[in-house]
Amino acid sequence: MSPDSGNSGAHQHGERADACATEAPGRRYWSVEEHLADVLSRVSPLPAIELQLLDARGCRLAEDVTATGDLPPFDNSSMDGYAVRTADTVGATEQYPSVLSVVGEIAAGAAELPRLGPGQAVRIMTGAPVPPGAEAVAPVEWTDGGTGSGRAAQAMTAARPDEEVRVRQEVRDGAHIRRRGSDVTAGSTVLTAGTVLGPTQLGLLAAIGRGSVTVRPRPRVVVLSTGSELVPPGEPVGPGQISDSNSFTLTAAAQQAGAIAYRVGGVPDDPERLRAVLDDQLGRADLIVTSGGVSVGAYDVVKEALQGIEGGEDHAGVEFRTLRMQPGKPQGFGRIGGVPLLALPGNPVSAYISFELFVRPVIRTMLGAPDVHRPVVRATTTAALRSPAGRRQFLRGRYLAEQGAVEPVGGSDSHLVGALAKADCLIVVPESTESVAAGEPVDVVLLAD
Ligand SMILES: Nc1nc2c(c(=O)[nH]1)N[C@H]1C(S)=C(S)[C@@H](COP(=O)(O)OP(=O)(O)OC[C@H]3O[C@@H](n4cnc5c(N)ncnc54)[C@H](O)[C@@H]3O)O[C@H]1N2
Numbered sequence: 001m002s003p004d005s006g007n008s009g010a011h012q013h014g015e016r017a018d019a020c021a022t023e024a025p026g027r028r029y030w031s032v033e034e035h036l037a038d039v040l041s042r043v044s045p046l047p048a049i050e051l052q053l054l055d056a057r058g059c060r061l062a063e064d065v066t067a068t069g070d071l072p073p074f075d076n077s078s079m080d081g082y083a084v085r086t087a088d089t090v091g092a093t094e095q096y097p098s099v100l101s102v103v104g105e106i107a108a109g110a111a112e113l114p115r116l117g118p119g120q121a122v123r124i125m126t127g128a129p130v131p132p133g134a135e136a137v138a139p140v141e142w143t144d145g146g147t148g149s150g151r152a153a154q155a156m157t158a159a160r161p162d163e164e165v166r167v168r169q170e171v172r173d174g175a176h177i178r179r180r181g182s183d184v185t186a187g188s189t190v191l192t193a194g195t196v197l198g199p200t201q202l203g204l205l206a207a208i209g210r211g212s213v214t215v216r217p218r219p220r221v222v223v224l225s226t227g228s229e230l231v232p233p234g235e236p237v238g239p240g241q242i243s244d245s246n247s248f249t250l251t252a253a254a255q256q257a258g259a260i261a262y263r264v265g266g267v268p269d270d271p272e273r274l275r276a277v278l279d280d281q282l283g284r285a286d287l288i289v290t291s292g293g294v295s296v297g298a299y300d301v302v303k304e305a306l307q308g309i310e311g312g313e314d315h316a317g318v319e320f321r322t323l324r325m326q327p328g329k330p331q332g333f334g335r336i337g338g339v340p341l342l343a344l345p346g347n348p349v350s351a352y353i354s355f356e357l358f359v360r361p362v363i364r365t366m367l368g369a370p371d372v373h374r375p376v377v378r379a380t381t382t383a384a385l386r387s388p389a390g391r392r393q394f395l396r397g398r399y400l401a402e403q404g405a406v407e408p409v410g411g412s413d414s415h416l417v418g419a420l421a422k423a424d425c426l427i428v429v430p431e432s433t434e435s436v437a438a439g440e441p442v443d444v445v446l447l448a449d
């Protein structure tokens with residue numbers, strides 16, 4: 001059977017006429033690649049902006065970051081104990097400890113430091129600067145704890161004139177001292193452009209004294225669902241009504257892709273209302289995603305509201321297309337007020353798959369991410385598959401990594417949200433293939449993060 005034989009795929013299904021399998025003569029049909037390439041050719045990474053550290057979490061650095069100072073910024077103690085001169089502890093044992101006079105105490109944060117002379121020790125806290133003259137720190141466990149009772153203070157406290165400490169073992173040069181610059185040296189590049197900022201990178205930036213940083217911001221994505229039948233989940237569902245699920249799926253998916261997503265509730269099938277809502281939302285959007293209203297019905301509101309409107313200087317309006325894929329056949333793409341807009345079909349599985357294939361790569365591109373696409377692996381299907389001729393089908397599945405296999409979940413219909421929620425991958429059946437036998441290899445798009 002020819003891959004372009006149109007209706008023949010629907011006959012193979014045998015159960016019902018498949019509107020998705022009919023091709024109108026003279027109409028342009030787009031492949032998945034053509035649509036994706038067109039969409040991606042018209043979006044770019046967002047301009048870099050400066051953000052406060054915590055606002056930059058998860059963003060990608062747009063600059064190489066150089067340390068202006070050393071880390072640690074000064075030699076400091078890694079133990080609570082006594083700063084000493086090594087010569088004073090030579091030969092010290094449990095039985096014959098070195099007896100040193102304690103001339104002061106240094107807590108973390110102390111600015112004024114006593115100078116250590118021969119036979120002297122300074123009580124020192126973890127993180128406190130090592131005083132001049134000291135060569136090492138004897139942890140308090142290596143001593144008798146000293147005869148003084150000075151408590152930690154912000155500055156050096158005067159030791160009692162008769163205060164002593166017994167050090168019970170030799171202390172080697174540099175012991176328990178964290179050297180200035182041993183972690184990060186002044187002038188070195190600590191993070192390079194492109195690094196994703198997680199907790200430890202943000203901590204490093206704070207440690208070197210950076211309060212803000214230049215990053216690619218998260219795109220702000222406005223998600224709208226359309227349909228007069230929609231009610232918000234939790235509210236009573238009247239005759240013919242359904243709970244709006246797409247706006248939740250798509251908002252969560254946008255967040256998962258790295259965006260700041262705003263869910264705008266269901267907009268009824270009224271083009272004027274939709275245009276007004278879009279006008280309102282444009283100011284806070286880097287990208288607009290709608291669901292529903294892109295087919296050929298009498299109330300296809302997105303199409304009605306957006307077809308033919310001016311889209312700003314760079315592109316005129318939104319174009320509605322038919323793709324050779326199932327689900328996800330009808331798609332809209334363009335710009336309004338300079339903001340890219342993807343209009344996804346309303347069927348919940350179609351909307352989600354369209355998001356994964358087209359919207360997620362847009363968000364990842366705006367983020368400047370190198371991994372724009374979901375990974376694709378080969379796996380053998382555990383069950384036979386059927387697909388309409390001339391359409392690339394995306395069936396839902398569970399990937400069995402250890403067996404290198406994939407198990408179909410639910411059927412091919414685009415309303416099956418129960419099965420969708422059990423799936424973690426998409427099984428791809430190419431346009432030229434109408435059936436795949438169990439045990440044969442297929443491409444699998446992995447959806448799990
Ligand atoms: N005569 C034809 N009819 C249809 C065709 C076609 O080629 N010829 N294509 C079908 C395909 S394929 C798709 S996909 C849908 C796309 O339709 P729309 O984008 O216009 O979507 P709606 O009609 O608004 O809704 C379709 C379906 O999905 C439900 N829906 C919509 N929004 C939500 C939401 N936010 N949450 C949950 N469910 C939603 C809606 O109630 C409908 O059942 O058109 C086919 N028809």
Ligand code: MOO
Pocket residue numbers: 020325326327328329330345347350414
């Ligand atoms: O192509 Mo539609 O998107 O199957 O449901």
